Amino acid sequence: MSSGSFKHDLFSQFARVGKALSNANRLELLEFLAQGERGVEELAKVSGLSVANTSQHLQQLRQAGLVTARKQGQHVYYSLSGEDVVQLLGCLRRVAEQHVAEVEKLVNTYLTVKDDLEPLPREELLERARKGLVTVIDVRPPEEYAAGHLPGAVNIPLSELEAHLQELDPEQEVVAYCRGPHCVLAFDAVERLRKKGLKARRLEDGYPEWKLMGLPVESSGPAENNEPQTEKEPAP
Amino acid sequence: MSSGSFKHDLFSQFARVGKALSNANRLELLEFLAQGERGVEELAKVSGLSVANTSQHLQQLRQAGLVTARKQGQHVYYSLSGEDVVQLLGCLRRVAEQHVAEVEKLVNTYLTVKDDLEPLPREELLERARKGLVTVIDVRPPEEYAAGHLPGAVNIPLSELEAHLQELDPEQEVVAYCRGPHCVLAFDAVERLRKKGLKARRLEDGYPEWKLMGLPVESSGPAENNEPQTEKEPAP
DNA sequence: CTAGTATTCAAGTAATTTATTGAATAAATG
DNA sequence: CATTTATTCAATAAATTACTTGAATACTAG
Numbered sequence: 001m002s003s004g005s006f007k008h009d010l011f012s013q014f015a016r017v018g019k020a021l022s023n024a025n026r027l028e029l030l031e032f033l034a035q036g037e038r039g040v041e042e043l044a045k046v047s048g049l050s051v052a053n054t055s056q057h058l059q060q061l062r063q064a065g066l067v068t069a070r071k072q073g074q075h076v077y078y079s080l081s082g083e084d085v086v087q088l089l090g091c092l093r094r095v096a097e098q099h100v101a102e103v104e105k106l107v108n109t110y111l112t113v114k115d116d117l118e119p120l121p122r123e124e125l126l127e128r129a130r131k132g133l134v135t136v137i138d139v140r141p142p143e144e145y146a147a148g149h150l151p152g153a154v155n156i157p158l159s160e161l162e163a164h165l166q167e168l169d170p171e172q173e174v175v176a177y178c179r180g181p182h183c184v185l186a187f188d189a190v191e192r193l194r195k196k197g198l199k200a201r202r203l204e205d206g207y208p209e210w211k212l213m214g215l216p217v218e219s220s221g222p223a224e225n226n227e228p229q230t231e232k233e234p235a236p
Numbered sequence: 237m238s239s240g241s242f243k244h245d246l247f248s249q250f251a252r253v254g255k256a257l258s259n260a261n262r263l264e265l266l267e268f269l270a271q272g273e274r275g276v277e278e279l280a281k282v283s284g285l286s287v288a289n290t291s292q293h294l295q296q297l298r299q300a301g302l303v304t305a306r307k308q309g310q311h312v313y314y315s316l317s318g319e320d321v322v323q324l325l326g327c328l329r330r331v332a333e334q335h336v337a338e339v340e341k342l343v344n345t346y347l348t349v350k351d352d353l354e355p356l357p358r359e360e361l362l363e364r365a366r367k368g369l370v371t372v373i374d375v376r377p378p379e380e381y382a383a384g385h386l387p388g389a390v391n392i393p394l395s396e397l398e399a400h401l402q403e404l405d406p407e408q409e410v411v412a413y414c415r416g417p418h419c420v421l422a423f424d425a426v427e428r429l430r431k432k433g434l435k436a437r438r439l440e441d442g443y444p445e446w447k448l449m450g451l452p453v454e455s456s457g458p459a460e461n462n463e464p465q466t467e468k469e470p471a472p
Numbered sequence: 473c474t475a476g477t478a479t480t481c482a483a484g485t486a487a488t489t490t491a492t493t494g495a496a497t498a499a500a501t502g
Numbered sequence: 503c504a505t506t507t508a509t510t511c512a513a514t515a516a517a518t519t520a521c522t523t524g525a526a527t528a529c530t531a532g
Contacts, residue, residue: 004284006342008260009342010342011260011261012260013332013338013339014260014329014332014339016332017336019254021254021257022257024244026251028243028247048240065336084330084331085335091327092250092324094324095301095302096253098301098318099300099317100253101301103250106246
């Protein structure tokens, strides 16, 4: 029957997307891209892969429709091809968290502080920020901060945390966030801030999830798409 | 640094879930399982794979945490390990639809009727059903209907469609649904009903999506979990 | 206990995937 | 135009995956 072949062809296409998600290095690239647009060499550096290998992975991601490439001069800038990709990654993470025992084990052994510092949900942060009760710090590297960050957040990359201590009010609670719910940066930051006697907590999730929910974001560097829902109109 | 290895290990676990989704046959198995619990041999038959091969795929799915196995007598019954898996599959489908050009091409060539019969959204069906304006038919095979179906839906498997025509009121609109948004069964049913001069439309999505939204479902066969949110309590 | 059925395991082969290497484009700069 | 820089392509070896086949296990029924 012809419908059998249709079904199989369709599932093969879905499987292409699955294949793109079937490799740890590609998932890492996707997490970096969820912070904002980046060039190939940059991605190679932060992910620790060779440039050629990075390029090949990016092309696989592009063929699966998860990322898009923009060529400018001799550079090629990659970015996620839509908000739905961030959502897909979130689903994947949630399913793994929920059903893959190893994930919990890993989190418990590496992120020992976890129980101690219960993460702050988005809504609560919004409320406290409105009342001026918290200082929000973004502990990602400056490029990612520049591509987009929570409104009012101060960029203090992890490496310079100690140097910026005096900027933080010891009376006010500090909330740190980074790339996502399992990114170590914010965990580390909170741990170190607490050792210094500050009141510190971690935002439940990272910048991509915040933006996905349509909450306001700011960006300093090159122009980024800030609107929650973008309406695409054909040229007039 | 140790955090690098943590990150990689974590992404490797996420990638295991991605791997499970990287094969067309496994995705097809997951779609069948989204209709309800099924035995290995049954799954092998409907998917057209050998039993041994089906078993191996199921084990991969189990290791990725996507399905669970229940042994009863000499049979092993598999089912999805949670609602979040249905959601993940939905995300995957949506991303593919949105960003993989081939999907649209396939849908357009095989499901030619598509433009003509705009699908009916969930909410509208609920509203019209409340007013008694529509007849809802479930065109899946009886086993799947038995495992769970929309309340008030009549089971008319596609093969017996013509034989049951007189049961349908020619004045009332007929709404057909099946396994999911791209399942051919409902498309086929609508096409054939229209040829017979009936007013027929297709529900936007299938049974698993309906259930996922927490909407009411009925089941006739062996007991199924009907509650929208199940609270898991340890034995008293 | 024996025969039968459902499922899984184990071994083998063909195909696919990953990462490496070195060469090929393609744009910018002197 | 030649050189540098960023990226991609092509060829390769090692590892992994998909499916087949035949045997092993586990449970049921006679």
